[in-house]
Amino acid sequence: MIKAKKRIRIAIVDDEPDDAETAKLELSYEGFDGVIISGNRHFYKPEDLAKEIESQADVALCDHRLRPGGLADFDGAELAATLFERSIPAVLITQYYMDSDVSIRRWRRKVPVLMKRADVDPMKVKEGLLRCEAEIGGLPPKDRKPYEALVHVDEVRNESGEKVIDVMVTNWDPHQAVRLPMSLVPQNLHADLSSGMWLLAKVNVGAERPEDLYFEDIRLAPDPDPHDGLA
Amino acid sequence: MDSPKLVVLDVGHGNCAVLVDGEEAAVIDCAPGSTLHETLEQLQIYEIQYVFLSHVDRDHCAGLTGLLLNGIVRNVYLNPDPRRDSKTWQALRIALKKASDSFGTKIHPRLSTAPPLNLRCGRVDIEVLSPSLDMTMSGVSGEDLQARELTANSMSAVLGLTHDGCRVALFPGDIDEVGLAHLLEAKEIEAKILVFPHHGGKSKTIAGDEFASQLCEAVKPELVLFSIGRERYNNPREEVVRGVKSASPGSHVLCTQLSRSYLINVEVRV
Numbered sequence: 001m002i003k004a005k006k007r008i009r010i011a012i013v014d015d016e017p018d019d020a021e022t023a024k025l026e027l028s029y030e031g032f033d034g035v036i037i038s039g040n041r042h043f044y045k046p047e048d049l050a051k052e053i054e055s056q057a058d059v060a061l062c063d064h065r066l067r068p069g070g071l072a073d074f075d076g077a078e079l080a081a082t083l084f085e086r087s088i089p090a091v092l093i094t095q096y097y098m099d100s101d102v103s104i105r106r107w108r109r110k111v112p113v114l115m116k117r118a119d120v121d122p123m124k125v126k127e128g129l130l131r132c133e134a135e136i137g138g139l140p141p142k143d144r145k146p147y148e149a150l151v152h153v154d155e156v157r158n159e160s161g162e163k164v165i166d167v168m169v170t171n172w173d174p175h176q177a178v179r180l181p182m183s184l185v186p187q188n189l190h191a192d193l194s195s196g197m198w199l200l201a202k203v204n205v206g207a208e209r210p211e212d213l214y215f216e217d218i219r220l221a222p223d224p225d226p227h228d229g230l231a
Numbered sequence: 232m233d234s235p236k237l238v239v240l241d242v243g244h245g246n247c248a249v250l251v252d253g254e255e256a257a258v259i260d261c262a263p264g265s266t267l268h269e270t271l272e273q274l275q276i277y278e279i280q281y282v283f284l285s286h287v288d289r290d291h292c293a294g295l296t297g298l299l300l301n302g303i304v305r306n307v308y309l310n311p312d313p314r315r316d317s318k319t320w321q322a323l324r325i326a327l328k329k330a331s332d333s334f335g336t337k338i339h340p341r342l343s344t345a346p347p348l349n350l351r352c353g354r355v356d357i358e359v360l361s362p363s364l365d366m367t368m369s370g371v372s373g374e375d376l377q378a379r380e381l382t383a384n385s386m387s388a389v390l391g392l393t394h395d396g397c398r399v400a401l402f403p404g405d406i407d408e409v410g411l412a413h414l415l416e417a418k419e420i421e422a423k424i425l426v427f428p429h430h431g432g433k434s435k436t437i438a439g440d441e442f443a444s445q446l447c448e449a450v451k452p453e454l455v456l457f458s459i460g461r462e463r464y465n466n467p468r469e470e471v472v473r474g475v476k477s478a479s480p481g482s483h484v485l486c487t488q489l490s491r492s493y494l495i496n497v498e499v500r501v
Contacts, residue, residue, distance in 0.1 A: 142269050148300035150322040170322040171263045171296045174289050198325055205297065206265025222332070224324035229340040230311045231324065 002059065002089065002126070002133055006031060010125075011057035013037045013049070013076065015069025023061060023120070030122030039069040046074050046082040054088060059129050063117075064094035064104060075103050081110035089132035091125055093117050100211035101179035102164055108214035112144055143212065146202035147171075150221055153197045156182070165193065169213070172205040178213055185218050197221075235355050235394060237424075238274070241487035242266050243460030244430055245290030248402065249274065250392060252353020257281040259390055259402050261294035268297060277303060280352060283342065284309040285387045285404025289319040299326040302334035308342045310362070312371050312383060342388040343367040344417070354394060361389040361406065361414045375409065384429065385410040391422060400424040401450055408437045408445075415449055425452035427475070430459045431467025443474025452479055457486045 002008060010032045014020040017038040024034030035056045043049040049072060053060050060083055064076040072079070077099075080090040092104070095117040104114060112135045113128035131141055152168040154177055163182035168174055182190060185199070198221035207213050224231075235252035245262030249270055256276045261267055261284070271279075282304050284292045298304050307327065312320065330336035342348075345364040350357040362385075366375060371383050379385075387404030401422035406414065407429070414420060425447070434442040447455070455475050457467045467486065475484065 142265055145265060145268070147265060147268055147297045150296050150300070150325055152318045152322065168318055170289070170319045171293050173263065174293060174317070174319045174322075198322070200300065204265075205263065206269070221325050222329055224321060225328040225331075228324060228328060228338065230309075230327070230338075231313055231315075 002129055005058070007033050008059060008129075009033050009035060009057040011035050011037055011053040011060040013053070013060060013066065013071070013079065014063040015039050015066050015071040016063070019063070019117075027061070027122050027125065030126055032122065032125075037071075039071050042070055043072040043074075046072075046079045049079055050082045050086055050088070053083065054086060058088075059132075060088060060090040061120075061125060062090050062092050064092055064099055065096060075099075075107075077104040077107040077111055081107040084110040084112070084132070084136060087136050089129045089136060091115060091128040091132065093120050097211065102159070102162060102181045104211075105180045105214065106183060108212075109216050112140070114211060143206040143208060144204050145206060146214075146216065147205050149201055149203040149205055151199040151201050151203070151215070151218070153193060153195055153199065155195050156193055163190075167199075169203055169205065172203060172207070172213065173210075176210055178210050180215055184215050189218075189220060198223075235353055236274070237392065237400060238270060239426060239456055239458065239487065240266050240270055242290075242294075242458065243488070244458075244464055244466070245460075246285070246402075246404070246426065246430075246458050247294065248400075248426065249276070250352050250355060250357075251276060252355055254278075255280050255353045257283070257352040257357065258298070259283050260285055260291040260404070261298065262290050263293035267294050271298075271303075279304045280306060281350060281357070282307045283357075283388060283390055285390070285402065286310065286383045287312050287315060287320055287323065288383060288405065289317065291404065292323055293319045296322050296326040299323075299330035299336060302330065302336075304330060304334075304336050306337045306339060308339045308348070308388075310342050310367060310371075310386060310388065311340050314372050315383075341367065355399075356393040358391040358393060358398075359388060360391050360401075360418045360420060361403075361410060362386050363413055363417055366410075366413060375413065379409045379412075381409065382407065382435075385413075387428070389414055389420075391420070398422040400426065401452075402426050403428040403446075405429040408434055408442055411442065411446060415445070420449050421451050423452065424454045424456065425450045426456045426458060427467065427471070430464065431457045431471045432464065433468060438474075439468050439470035440474030440477070443471045444478035447475050447478035447482070450479075452482050454483045454485065455479070457484070459486055459488050461488045
């Protein structure tokens with residue numbers, strides 16, 4: 001769809017009007033007609049904003065932090081995931097890369113593309129939207145396919161009032177820890193979850209960057225067999 | 232009927248190869264990441280008869296957990312490593328148990344020359360050339376009969392693939408100079424293709440060119456493959472390539488980071 005269109009209507013969702021205007025101008029050089037959705041309105045639910053976008057645009061560029069400027073009561077990652085569910089390609093951008101661990105990771109299964117604001121240019125946005133479109137169509141790129149993985153819980157901790165877990169995914173990179181929100185773990189495991197435990201999950205182990213990992217279908221892993229003859 | 236296919240995957244700094252002949256498939260070493268999964272999907276392999284782990288360093292084994300948890304592996308051959316306590320090793324043991332309990336995967340905690348395994352994948356014979364029985368009896372961190380330390384690398388399982396009477400490829404894992412000395416004492420190891428051990432990195436006690444020339448003089452390869460990444464390590468080392476070229480001046484050298492993945496048709500003699 002995106003490739004075939006000469007002009008693509010893109011919703012630019014940003015609580016900073018100046019940033020939105022800049023993005024609109026730059027994107028126009030690559031065949032995008034920008035529709036700015038900025039701080040002059042307020043949205044309480046991602047579904048409401050998603051409907052607004054759907055009525056005006058084909059695709060979206062979403063800033064992650066939408067609350068500071070009063071645009072929404074939710075984050076851009078949740079909006080991008082809602083758009084994904086409605087088959088609308090959306091690229092998520094942020095200058096707060098620390099958000100990728102928790103508030104973005106929570107929705108990352110349905111957020112195919114995350115870009116640093118500083119890296120955003122019209123060509124990359126277009127490429128990102130094509131990736132989203134392919135994934136929505138059931139053809140995810142290799143770095144987005146989920147595979148079974150064993151996840152080691154290194155630590156359970158509170159960060160800024162939210163419970164998070166730091167984990168290691170051995171069949172991705174056993175030398176790099178990754179943080180995720182406890183909310184991704186089923187409620188029935190919360191009380192007993194502690195460092196040293198192993199979980200099973202579906203993880204996109206083809207991802208190159210830790211911020212691109214997503215986790216779904218998290219379960220408790222069995223213990224190793226002490227009599228397996230291997231130790 | 233199609234001839235057997237051997238794919239040496241570009242997995243960065245690590246090793247992984249897939250052998251497929253008709254309905255049967257075998258995997259030699261499993262580096263982490265999704266490249267192996269992707270390759271199996273592309274080759275339409277939904278069941279793997281044999282997985283061999285040369286040793287259990289993460290860049291050779293971490294990718295096996297995903298295959299085991301998917302339930303597509305029938306047999307796993309590896310050597311125990313009692314002193315290992317890494318998360319990768321723990322994860323592998325958990326996955327082995329799960330695969331055994333849930334999918335009937337058979338775990339064979341022995342991969343050595345004796346008694347011979349006599350395994351075939353389609354029309355390709357799979358031969359274990361090292362470690363020898365006396366090495367496995369000492370095990371990792373033990374000593375051989377000459378009081379040389381046996382590291383995980385020394386104990387690397389060395390596999391040869393033979394088709395139609397010709398040894399097509401040799402996979403020596405990360406074998407070091409001690410392992411090589413044992414291998415050279417015991418076996419004829421000529422092969423058309425050599426997947427160079429330890430990614431063409433440093434040897435512990437002898438010069439890289441000496442190690443490479445000893446190995447290549449014995450293997451007489453026509454093609455030497457280095458399975459290497461694009462960052463971090465500076466492999467293959469210059470002296471290693473020098474050793475390869477001095478012992479096998481007519482051989483071709485390929486690096487996975489340049490060629491991405493290398494597919495050969497086993498029937499075509501290189």
